[in-house]
Amino acid sequence: QVQLAESGGGLVHAGGGLIISCVVSGRPVNQLIIGWFRQAPGKEREFVAAWTAGVRGSTYYSDSVKDRCSQSRDYAKNSLQLHAMQLRTEDTATYYCASSKQGRNGLNVNDYDIWGQGAQVTVSS
Secondary structure, rough: EEEEEEEEEEEEOOOEEEEEEEEEOOOHHHHHOOOEEEOOOOOOOEEEEEEEOOOOOEEOOOOOOOEEEEEEEEOOOOOOEEEOOOOOOHOOOEEEEEEOOOHHHHHHHHHHHEEEEEEEEEEOO
């Protein structure tokens, strides 16, 4: 049974950066499609980024973050990190990592069935 747990996030000034970590238990991180989503109050959950399965896999980013975010894997901790830079107030949201269902491409919220508890990111002006 795959389980996910986020850590990191917090309060940051606009223009700053932070790292959110997603620790995976139950399967090696490189055997899963792991996606990142965010949800602001009153808004729908939206796709942020994803890393597909495989030794190298492929990475994807939404248009709103593609020049400001990157991802890395930590195999020793079986985790995936989302590196967010040049943050804006509109990036304020709860950020979730999730594991995709088999056979999905991982680019849509409906592709995912296992979710972490979320990490709050607040960007102040």
